[in-house]
Amino acid sequence: MDRQLAFKIVYEAIDVVNGSRAPDSQLMKSPDLVFSGEDGSLDSLALTTLVLAVERGVRESTGKEIDLLVSDNVDGDMSTLRTPTAIVELILQKVA
Amino acid sequence: MPDVYVVSDFNAEMIARYLTTDQSPPICAASCAPYGQLFQTLAAPPQLGRDCYGFVWTRPEGAIPDYARLLEGHRIAPEVLLARVDDFAASLKAFAQPLKALFVATWVRSDVSRGMGMLDWSQDGYAYLLAKMNVRLAENLAGIKGIYLLDANRWLETARTPARDRKYWFTMKSPFTESVFQTAARDVKAAIRGCVGQSRKLVIVDLDDTMWGGVVGDQGWQDLRLGGHDHIGEAFVEFQQALKELTARGIQVGLVSKNDESVALEAIDSHPAMVLRRSDLAGWRINWNDKAQNLVDLINDLNLGLHSVVFIDDNPTERGRVREALPDVLVPDWPKDPTRFAETLRMLDCFDQPALTDEDRARTRMYVQDRERKQSGSGFASLDEWLLSLDVKIEIAPVNGSNLKRTAQLLNKTSQMNLSNRRLAENELLQWLADRSDRKAYAMSVADRFGDLGLTGVITWHCGEAGLEIVDFILSCRAMGRKVEETMVHIAVEAAREAGMPKVTARAMPTKRNSPCLDFWHRSGFDETEPNLFLWRTSNPYPKPECITLERA
Numbered sequence: 001m002d003r004q005l006a007f008k009i010v011y012e013a014i015d016v017v018n019g020s021r022a023p024d025s026q027l028m029k030s031p032d033l034v035f036s037g038e039d040g041s042l043d044s045l046a047l048t049t050l051v052l053a054v055e056r057g058v059r060e061s062t063g064k065e066i067d068l069l070v071s072d073n074v075d076g077d078m079s080t081l082r083t084p085t086a087i088v089e090l091i092l093q094k095v096a
Numbered sequence: 097m098p099d100v101y102v103v104s105d106f107n108a109e110m111i112a113r114y115l116t117t118d119q120s121p122p123i124c125a126a127s128c129a130p131y132g133q134l135f136q137t138l139a140a141p142p143q144l145g146r147d148c149y150g151f152v153w154t155r156p157e158g159a160i161p162d163y164a165r166l167l168e169g170h171r172i173a174p175e176v177l178l179a180r181v182d183d184f185a186a187s188l189k190a191f192a193q194p195l196k197a198l199f200v201a202t203w204v205r206s207d208v209s210r211g212m213g214m215l216d217w218s219q220d221g222y223a224y225l226l227a228k229m230n231v232r233l234a235e236n237l238a239g240i241k242g243i244y245l246l247d248a249n250r251w252l253e254t255a256r257t258p259a260r261d262r263k264y265w266f267t268m269k270s271p272f273t274e275s276v277f278q279t280a281a282r283d284v285k286a287a288i289r290g291c292v293g294q295s296r297k298l299v300i301v302d303l304d305d306t307m308w309g310g311v312v313g314d315q316g317w318q319d320l321r322l323g324g325h326d327h328i329g330e331a332f333v334e335f336q337q338a339l340k341e342l343t344a345r346g347i348q349v350g351l352v353s354k355n356d357e358s359v360a361l362e363a364i365d366s367h368p369a370m371v372l373r374r375s376d377l378a379g380w381r382i383n384w385n386d387k388a389q390n391l392v393d394l395i396n397d398l399n400l401g402l403h404s405v406v407f408i409d410d411n412p413t414e415r416g417r418v419r420e421a422l423p424d425v426l427v428p429d430w431p432k433d434p435t436r437f438a439e440t441l442r443m444l445d446c447f448d449q450p451a452l453t454d455e456d457r458a459r460t461r462m463y464v465q466d467r468e469r470k471q472s473g474s475g476f477a478s479l480d481e482w483l484l485s486l487d488v489k490i491e492i493a494p495v496n497g498s499n500l501k502r503t504a505q506l507l508n509k510t511s512q513m514n515l516s517n518r519r520l521a522e523n524e525l526l527q528w529l530a531d532r533s534d535r536k537a538y539a540m541s542v543a544d545r546f547g548d549l550g551l552t553g554v555i556t557w558h559c560g561e562a563g564l565e566i567v568d569f570i571l572s573c574r575a576m577g578r579k580v581e582e583t584m585v586h587i588a589v590e591a592a593r594e595a596g597m598p599k600v601t602a603r604a605m606p607t608k609r610n611s612p613c614l615d616f617w618h619r620s621g622f623d624e625t626e627p628n629l630f631l632w633r634t635s636n637p638y639p640k641p642e643c644i645t646l647e648r649a
Contacts, residue, residue, distance in 0.1 A: 020113040048267050
């Protein structure tokens with residue numbers, strides 16, 4: 001999988017999350033958007049929805065099952081899921 | 097803004113979010129009962145406002161613990177399961193009491209499973225018993241005012257992504273994926289629209305390449321693609337059948353098309369595979385004028401508002417024109433492939449209504465009669481002469497069990513001839529009447545020599561020291577302009593005179609849509625003592641129009 005496809009999958013997952021957000025609080029698709037942590041834009045329900053939508057996107061695009069929520073990915077500050085860029089790195093690592 | 101309170105045995109936060117963010121009217125504010133508190137919430141709900149709707153969605157194993165034991169492999173007698181369903185239904189009825197309405201999702205399997213395989217529909221099978229539980233729930237809730245079962249199975253079938261993903265359960269305590277919740281939220285919103293009278297009442301359809309394949313003006317009706325041994329022809333027949341189904345639910349079909357009228361009507365009358373005939377149509381505008389203007393003319397002719405209308409056209413340019421010119425008209429995106437037409441129509445969520453009355457079923461016939469009635473008017477020199485020829489009869493009856501459903505429907509759907517724009521469900525109207533002994537509500541059924549218009553008018557009032565105050569003054573658009581309005585006022589004034597009341601008042605609440613009502617009151621003969629407050633002193637009778645025969649049931 002290339003980086004471009006991985007970003008496309010993450011951005012489509014952002015569309016899924018935006019579906020349950022008000023028009024004036026839609027997430028912008030930017031590589032540095034902060035999902036989690038102190039300045040995070042998502043609560044735990046929305047973050048889990050995003051991650052599961054990313055996993056589904058990877059499955060549909062590559063046929064590979066990945067798990068982004070296993071404990072070694074989600075450390076104390078959830079840095080591996082902090083931004084689209086971080087999630088893309090994790091996807092590329094998992095599907096490699 | 098209506099509130100929606102969601103109660104579930106699973107994490108229903110997602111559906112609350114979709115309900116809150118869905119931009120289709122009415123905009124709602126949704127909240128959830130605490131997770132894991134299903135039975136506690138149903139037994140002791142929090143204080144909810146009078147305008148609050150409830151939505152209960154449970155897994156069968158969450159609502160009926162004996163079903164969970166069945167899934168674990170225990171043998172559970174069907175009658176035990178059904179008794180538990182009865183208990184659950186009783187708790188739903190109690191929970192619904194203070195609510196505007198309660199929507200309850202039917203039970204579906206929450207996991208992906210083959211169940212008992214080839215025995216799943218045996219007498220002990222999971223699928224068989226779940227179906228029985230759903231039927232028992234429906235039987236328990238049937239006829240309970242203000243409680244509606246919604247089909248959860250459809251939400252799973254139409255989900256854009258796989259409906260179930262066990263990972264959602266383990267990570268979020270959610271048995272379904274977000275697409276299911278989004279669809280469910282739209283269905284709940286559609287039901288709320290139905291309850292508040294915002295459902296659409298008229299579908300206006302284009303002809304060429306929409307109702308049939310081809311251009312009738314070019315190729316003649318004999319060569320249209322409609323029926324026959326042709327999958328496209330069959331698809332157009334199915335689309336017409338879907339339109340005709342709507343008419344059986346009280347939703348009208350009209351035509352707006354750029355064509356020669358005589359050519360198009362000849363096709364409708366003559367083509368052997370035509371499903372929709374003139375007698376199925378509320379009206380039409382077939383000419384070469386602008387479609388948006390034709391829509392307005394037809395809608396005015398049918399005494400409906402733009403917000404009541406759906407416009408279907410295969411041509412994106414025409415759709416765009418109507419969307420731009422008439423933003424209140426719903427113009428759905430339309431597929432290019434005719435084999436998708438019927439299902440696209442059947443999936444529109446704008447036609448929900450909380451009750452189906454005899455008047456609904458007969459509405460098309462009433463519009464056809466009205467067409468004949470109007471055609472008959474062309475030979476008369478004056479309006480009064482024509483009205484006299486109609487032989488209008490009004491039967492007035494107190495609101496009671498036999499007419500309550502239709503009365504509530506009129507209260508909630510009528511916008512144009514509506515004095516106060518008060519929206520009340522059946523139980524709320526009964527409660528309003530019970531609260532004071534001087535409150536009265538009457539239903540008016542109207543008929544003339546062309547046919548029965550059905551129960552089309554409602555008037556309510558209460559009496560005080562100052563006089564009789566008309567609270568609701570409602571008349572269906574199809575009976576407007578035939579002196580029924582004046583007769584309703586006559587009834588109220590006579591009631592006041594009999595009770596020794598010195599005056600009758602009516603306070604109008606202006607809305608975007610009730611200008612016909614305000615116009616009537618301005619020319620009613622009442623004094624407007626302050627803006628929108630109309631007064632009649634009962635020392636003078638308010639005469640019944642000569643053209644009306646009034647009967648009391």
